[in-house]
Structure formats: structure tokens, C-alpha cells
Amino acid sequence: MVDVKDKKKRMEDYLEAIYNIQKSERRVARTTDLARVLEVRPSSVTEMLLKLSDMGYVEYTPYRGVILTKKGEEVAVRIRRYHKIFEAFFYSFLGVDRSEAHRLSCEIEHHVSEDVALKICTLIANECNLCDVCEFKVFKLSYAEPGTYRVIVSPVSLRDIGIEPGVVLKVTGQLKIEVNGNVLSISEKYASLILLERVE
Incomplete structure (x- = not known):
């Protein structure tokens, strides 16, 4: 039986991957793209995209690709932001190796609240450059x-x-x-x- 938290993490990984492809390559994400990035079978990608579509997170057209809905983009942007915050915390603030900082951030980004993320933001405010203008003085x-x-x-x-x-x-x-x-x-x-x- 798949754990609820694991399901949530997998869904958010898909949304983040779709977002990254849309933003970096300026196009819809294809099943083959997601299979490569997430290291899963194309059939598993199709199954997840159908679920995400039913939940209103994506618009998926078989053989054409997938794009995020507004609801899906909000989740992806939040997860991406959490990842950047924790990566900066581990790498710039604590001095953890960059690859390890990335790995840890990939895990933590799915399990924190906005309150925790804001506290970390406050803690690293003088050490990072994630935002053009830092709201924390x-x-x-x-x-x-x-x-x-x-x-x-x-x-x-x-x-x-x-x-x-x-x-x-x-x-x-x-x-x-x-x-x-x-x-x-x-x-x-x-x-x-x-x-x-x-x-x-």
C-alpha cells in the first residue's frame, strides 16, 4: 500500500517537472520528457497525468502533451520556492555540499509548511540572494x-x-x-x- 505522503510527493514531483519544462523550454511537457526526468516508465507517467487531470492540476491530451492549470502551477511554484529556500539554507548557510543540499531539499520541500519555510527565509535573509528584494529585514x-x-x-x-x-x-x-x-x-x-x- 502506497503511503499518502508518498503519493503527495510523487504528484508534486510531476507538477514541478512539468513547470520546469514549460518555463525552461517554452513548450508543453511530453510523456517522454517526464519519463526521462523522473526516471519512470512512460506508462506510469500516463497513469499519473490522468489522475492529475481528474484532480484539476493539469490539462492533458494524449500524444500531444500536458500543461499546468492555474491550480497546478500554484502548487509547482510553491514547491520550487521551498526547494530553493532549503537548498540555500543547506548550501549557503550551513555549508553542505551542493549535491547533498539539492538531494535534501528534494525530500524536505514536500513536507514543510509555509510557516516553516518563512522561518528558514528569515534565518538566511542575510546570507542568500533568492529574491530581488528581500522582504525580511x-x-x-x-x-x-x-x-x-x-x-x-x-x-x-x-x-x-x-x-x-x-x-x-x-x-x-x-x-x-x-x-x-x-x-x-x-x-x-x-x-x-x-x-x-x-x-x-
């Missing part, structure tokens, strides 16, 4: 100027002193903050692990 506490900030990322071990994602705090000086009425001095080690966004 984040600062390490180490470099934050005095002002009011919201915590985006912080070590779990700091929750006991009131520092966790979502908390608003004031930076009052070099490595000095005020949170929940308490004035705290943060070590350089922890300050480099706390990411903040300025509160207007």
Missing part, C-alpha cells in the same frame, strides 16, 4: 542598534529568561536588552544566535 542582536525589536529566532534555552520568537524587546546598548521589564546582559555567543526584526 533581520538583525543579529550582536549588531542591533538601540530600539524596539521582535524576536524572530532564538535558542530554546533562553525561554526561561523570556526570550523566544514573537517576544518584543528593547535593545538598550551593546549586548544589553530589556524584556518583560527585566534588564539583561546577553553574551556574545547568544547574541549572535538571536535574530530580530525592527518594530516600527
Whole structure:
């Protein structure tokens, strides 16, 4: 019996492959294209395309090819975006080998929520160049100027002193903050692990 998550992954792999062919080659995707890219039999491709067509993700005409519907393109764009985010995280942020970063991203892209993807985006905002204009303006506490900030990322071990994602705090000086009425001095080690966004 095929696992539901595995079915979802296979469907999304097809949608992403169709999207890539449409965008890179400016044409409809053919059964032979998908069989080659996904390393499956042409008969398996036909079977999946019929299912995706019934679900409204593609428009499929046997012997002519397949194109994504708006619904299918939305899924493909989301999965492609998640892949790029995680590949940048593994390769540029963690320094993982590029081929391994790609392999890991191919697996993870199917199993994350938008919330998780946005958190990773925030984490790598200063390290990547995926977007023309980054919507995330984040600062390490180490470099934050005095002002009011919201915590985006912080070590779990700091929750006991009131520092966790979502908390608003004031930076009052070099490595000095005020949170929940308490004035705290943060070590350089922890300050480099706390990411903040300025509160207007």
C-alpha cells in the first residue's frame, strides 16, 4: 500500500517537472520528457497525468502533451520556492555540499509548511540572494542598534529568561536588552544566535 505522503510527493514531483519544462523550454511537457526526468516508465507517467487531470492540476491530451492549470502551477511554484529556500539554507548557510543540499531539499520541500519555510527565509535573509528584494529585514542582536525589536529566532534555552520568537524587546546598548521589564546582559555567543526584526 502506497503511503499518502508518498503519493503527495510523487504528484508534486510531476507538477514541478512539468513547470520546469514549460518555463525552461517554452513548450508543453511530453510523456517522454517526464519519463526521462523522473526516471519512470512512460506508462506510469500516463497513469499519473490522468489522475492529475481528474484532480484539476493539469490539462492533458494524449500524444500531444500536458500543461499546468492555474491550480497546478500554484502548487509547482510553491514547491520550487521551498526547494530553493532549503537548498540555500543547506548550501549557503550551513555549508553542505551542493549535491547533498539539492538531494535534501528534494525530500524536505514536500513536507514543510509555509510557516516553516518563512522561518528558514528569515534565518538566511542575510546570507542568500533568492529574491530581488528581500522582504525580511533581520538583525543579529550582536549588531542591533538601540530600539524596539521582535524576536524572530532564538535558542530554546533562553525561554526561561523570556526570550523566544514573537517576544518584543528593547535593545538598550551593546549586548544589553530589556524584556518583560527585566534588564539583561546577553553574551556574545547568544547574541549572535538571536535574530530580530525592527518594530516600527
